[in-house]
Structures are given as structure tokens and as C-alpha cells.
Amino acid sequence: MYSDQMSLADALATWSGESDERQALSEIVVALAEAGVRLSKAIAMAPLEPPAVTITPSAGEGTNASGDEQKPMDLYADKVVLDALAGLDVAAFCSEEADEPVTLRAGGRYVVAVDPVDGSSNLDVNAPVGTIFAILPAVDSEDQMPAILQAGNRQLAAGMIVYGPSTVLMLTVGEGTDLYVLDLNTHHFRLARGGIQLPTEANEYAINASNARHWGPGIAEYIGDLVRGKSGPREQAFNMRWLASLVAEAYRILTRGGVFLYPADDRKGYENGRIRLVYEANPISFLVTQAGGKATNGVDDILDLTPIHLHQRVPLVFGSATKVDRVRRYLVDPNLQNASSPLFSSRGLFRD
Known part of the structure; x- marks a missing residue:
């Protein structure tokens, strides 16, 4: 779609053309990327120069609206992103770190x-963290909550910035998924790969196996078959990966293939999944589907779900389309949920 290694701003200018709507949307994306440049430096320097935060947490002492612990970097990053959007064509801003949307x-x-x-808990162990964003059309109302609670298929753009060995931006404006890398010499994102296609076959899966005792029917059997490897019904070996970082897992799967699972389970607070729909599952799912993959809550497409509230949680399964579809079969087919049946031990007909 674009020339090799062109800057993000130039790529978006090419995409925007003479369209006023696209130009305004591009300005927002560039502003978010510039916030990412600032955060990349702040995160790298945090062990030596922790961010000075004077903001009082809004959802309770030391926790955000979802009940998660707020670190100084969470609050600092929230302000950096909010400040970056000032003066742009943005009606409202919502964040994991705030109870309600902010009118702009x-x-x-x-x-x-x-x-x-x-x-952000990975900051203490120097593991990858990231910024995830979604841009949606506003509604003709002072109250923009209905706009924020639109289904994910209404997103106009989405992206994630991963702060790792390189700082990278995965971006979609609904015409494929592109990879940009932060150039440390110019402090601008430059195109590294346009039109990423998620590999269709990879023998890798990502799940937190320490929660296996809490999984419900379907997930336990699906993972069990992967663990059995060549001696199981799949008749091949699989590798498990788990970084405890959604953005890092998504980046690996977008570039190497495989499947990510964060299912609902029987622990208190996890009955409806753990990933936030509006500002985590939806943008990640948009990136994945635009790269030829698939994303569901285990059964239904994530992008077809209409959020009920801002901080709603959902189960999340994404990756290669064939693998995501296979997970769904395990969840809906009773024959695949009965580990004691003869069918379970010799399910050659379910290997596709």
C-alpha cells in the first residue's frame, strides 16, 4: 500500500488524500503515535527516573475502574495520551484508568x-508492555457513551504500540494491518511491513496454564489435546508460550501465527473473562482480522459484540482462523467435551 520505510505521517497523508474525514482521523493516529514516542522514553528510563505523578486515582486508592492496581506509569501514560489529543477532532476520550469518558x-x-x-505489572521485570487504542465515530449528542459502546465492527482505526527491544506500532485503518518501527534517530515511526498476513499454520499456543484447574468444558479438552502432542488426536507437537502481556502475545501471533486464549473460568471475577472489550479486545481483534486472522469470545466474533458498559470484560481467543474455529468446535460440541468417552481418545475425525 505504501512505499518501504516511509514515515507514519507520510503513509497516512497518502491514505487520506483530499478527504477531510481521513485527514482528521490521521491527525489523531499521529498524535497517539507521538504519545507513544514519549512513553517509549519514559518507560525505558523509569528505573532511573520514575514518572512524577500528582494525579489522584479516580476509582479508589491505588486501583482503576476495573479494580486493577494502578502504577505511577499507568497514570502518567493516561495523562500523556490525553494531552496528545488536545485540540484535535475528538469528542471524548475513555481510558482503562478512568471511571467515565472525558469530554474533549x-x-x-x-x-x-x-x-x-x-x-504494567511487567514493568517490574523489564518485560514488554504497550499502549492499545481504538478510534470510533462520535454520535450527535453531548453524551458520547453510546459512541464508545459501539460494536467493534464500527471502529475506524485501531492500533497497539509495543515497548520492547524495539518500539513498534501495529496499525489498521480498515485496509489491512501495517507494522511501523520507531526510528531512534528521527523519533518517528517508519513503515517496516505493510499488509501483514497472519501465518495460517503455527504449532504455538498462548494460555496461562497455571489456571488449568479453573477452566470449563471445552478449553480443558482443547489444551489437553495440544499437550498430548504426537500421541494425542492432533498427532503433532505444540509449543506453549505465555508472556502475560496482551500486546506482546498479539505481536507474536500477528507475525508468527498460532492462537491466544484467555478464557472465562470459575474464579471470582473471571466468570465473564478478563480482557476489557472496549479498549483491549476490540482493537486487538480489529488488527487480527485485518491481517486475515480471527477473534472470538470462544464462540461469537468479538467485533460483533455490543458493549454493555465501558469496562466490560470478555473471554478472548484470537489467531489463525482455522485454530480459532477449532477452539469454537471444542466449546460447542459435547462430544469434544467428554474426556472419558472413547471418542475423546481417538478423535482423528476432528484433526482439521
């Missing part, structure tokens, strides 16, 4: 949903 511009054409620092 009356009559703005877009709303922005953000997880400022996904996986």
Missing part, C-alpha cells in the same frame, strides 16, 4: 478508547 471537543467527529499501559 463539543461536536468532535471521533471518540478514542485507550489502554495507556497494557501489562
